[in-house]
Amino acid sequence: MDFKFTDAQIMLQKVAKEFAETEIAPIAAEVDKLGYFPKESFEKMAKIGFTGIGTPVEFGGSGGNDIDKAIVVTEIAKKCAATAAILSIHTIFAAVVEKFGNEEQKQKYLPKVTSGGCLGAFALTEPNAGSDAASAKTTAILDEDSGEYVLNGTKCFISGGGQAQYLAIFALTDPSKGLKGMSCILVEKGTPGFSIGKIEEKMGIHGSETAELIFDNCRVPKENLIGVEGKGFKIAMSALDGARVGVAAQALGIAEGALEETIKYVHERVQFGKPIGQLQGIQWYIADMATKTECAKWMMYRAAYLKKEGLPYTKEAAMAKLNASENARFVTNLALQIHGGYGYMKDYPLERMYRDAKITEIYEGTSEIHKVVISRAVIG
Amino acid sequence: MKRAKVNQNVNLAEYHDVWIIGEQREGKIHPVTVELIGEGRKLADKIGKKVIAVVAGYDIEEEVKKLLHYGVDKIIYIQHPLLKEFSTDGYAIATSQLILERKPEIVLVGATSIGRDVGPRIAAQIGTGLVADCTSLDIDPEDGKILQTRPAFGGNLMATIICPKNRPQMSTVRPGVMQKASYIENPKGEIEIFEPNLEEKDIRVKLIDKIVADKKAVNLIDAKIIVSGGRGLKGAVGFETVRKLADKLGAEVGASRAAVDSGWIDHVHQVGQTGTTVRPEVYIACGISGAIQHLAGMSESKYIIAINKDPNAPIFKICNYGIVGDLYEVIPAMIEAIDKKIEFDF
């Protein structure tokens, strides 16, 4: 048993923390207020190689593993949950190509999304297929004559969908087989027949753009098939397991960030003649927040560890995500409460953290879906 | 070139007098020179030695002579066409030649961007120690050696340094800290011209242009009132509020390192250990917690006013008057109160 970070991880955390404090924190409130995709922040993350963590160096990546990725996502989420979401979701695309793509696809796409500054996205959800992914309707029918897949349908709530250069689209190549006919097809931005629909207005993570993708006879070469036909759902589920660790890391970061703000505040804020941190009611709140956050941290790192070791981790990832996201809501709620009226004002980051925390209970699988996954694994 | 060495069993008795290395820019004497003379006189009187001012340049004899009015016993004017413009090589070689020939006991240099550039170069050429950026100098009554005190660790610690076995004892002295020498109408001292051995090839760095700072010169050192902002401003816009109060009071705007490092205001406004040392009549610190490196640069101010939300901020321990409150409420209220006073005066 070993709960220690390696030397590299300690350094990575230090650098990510400094990066988040210096580059991300100063614009976090503005990004939230104006709701724009922080392109510059993404480019900076590409330059340092945060976008390439988990991808081998030979494909332009930075090396490193899932624990490393979680460290960076957590540190960034402490200052801006939206930027952390962008990074975390982006890396799913690289993970899909790296795990399921062929050599050619890896050589072609990975350097662009790891160090090249291009954004990747992952599109599974449809208006009528949320938790119930099996209801997906988007099709990708192979046109034997031209050697192209023809995509038709609509994807929704796609993070980074409008900004991404490369998108992994899950579509039915054989609609008659349902989920067993689902495949993963790579679509590039600007492909004729592919357009961006509605950009959603959301409660939180305003910097992470959420788009509707519309495919109307969109043709892509059949070489864009990732893996084999019919294995799309398996790829999606595998990617989601990884994504859940990412959301858990993001939720952990939000909670840690809110806790840090609160600790600072209870030292500064004086009521009844003393800093409110000396009041037992506040102390107990903070004890709860810190304890639950510690729990979220180690569950998340354990899931990341199992993934890194190549061991089964579906259950642990689901538990980590469920727990960390509920904790993020719990902690941001108390943090805001402790800040009182100031917490409700936009001068302090608490109300943003509170709004941002909520999404972690919903995306990459709702809490309820995670309970299904967990109970299935536990009960059998 | 033969490299100089230290610890060569020098005969300390051969070294006499307190030298101050004067500084001129564009042919005008830099104010730090007069501060050095003031301090040099204090030291020289304690050991019964003369104060000699050394200034290098070309075609500035009249300007150099003015220093006699500050009570120096003698001026040595190092004159050479190649010294018309400052160059590290030219000034270091010329000054080192003179020091090696005349053997002063103490040499003081202003810790300006010129003094801190050429000072160590001279020390390395002549083979002696150098103490950087001193804020206090004294003579050890036991043995007559100079005690050179300077801040370290960002002002958290003061260290007194000695140079026991080598001569001259050499320091650079922080500008704005020492008392200026007073002006006397009828000076007695003499001026000597020294012509150094200098060739064109000695000067390896060529000056090709000078850009005088174009923004309105920020003069913190001579300001009577300074209104400073720190991390508590929370952003660059905070300096607009600070500036309004400063304009109202005819004051300069200062800043803490935190505010400068955050990019909210230019470095020239920085007060503190790594910025400018100031001693105004009134120093108003807004949203400055009072980190030790900031205090190092302003604690000599006559009156210190602190405005900060955090009642535990260290600045409140050294201020004369403090207000615990949001500076964005306090400053506008002060401006309003000042406006009322002005009305009253009519």
Place this chain on the structure above:
Amino acid sequence: MNIIVCVKQVPNTNEVRINQETGTLIRDGVPSIINPDDRNALEEALALKDEHGGKVSVISMGPPQAKEALKEALAMGADEAVLVTDRAFGGSDTWATATILAAAVEKVGGYDLVFCGRQAIDGDTAQVGPEMAEFLDLPQVTYCKEIKVDGEKIIVNRFTETGDYILEVKPPVVFTAIKELNKPRYPSARGIFEVYDGPDQIKVYTLEDLDVDVTQIGLKGSPTNVYKSFVPVRSKNSEIIEGFNNKEKAATLVDKLCDLKLI
């Protein structure tokens, strides 16, 4: 273009606290960092390498823990790192430090440029760069704000209180960097994994490896010595102005300042 950068590992003085009772510095738990100006020096060297090719070597003199600073420099992109360490070097003042570093620079050799930070935040002397330049018999430009390579020549913008000096110099030369010179890059993720997880790449030079005169180094060889050190005492009678609200407090303050004829 081959460049040698001298860096110092320093305690982060922003986090240094004083033990009020004993009057000593509390250094426990204070993180060590690459001296900020040295980081600018390193960035400039790396940027020049990016543009013109060549090699960046980093030298640090200090105790074995200074390896941490060198690892960070490697993760930022330096090609080689040398730790200069020996008990005999302990207690060195700027003269002795410059003597040792000059010897280390000579030993690394093959350089066009040598970079230092302007000054270290623990000592704040700004003397090691110029003294080392003198020992190496090289020209120097301190307080560099901008550096441009123009064929054989280098054009440097030197910052001073009264304005900038544009200077021209030919390598080899010693530059000292200030904060305004650039914005240092972060260590890259890839660099971190390679340096911290990979084999130790840091070379070590001790007294035996360097051509130095032992009478010129260490505590004994240093021309200056610390006579005493103390924590500055500051005390003033502080009055916290009370009032019903900030407006009232502000008015009281203005009254007091007027009474004192300060405004």
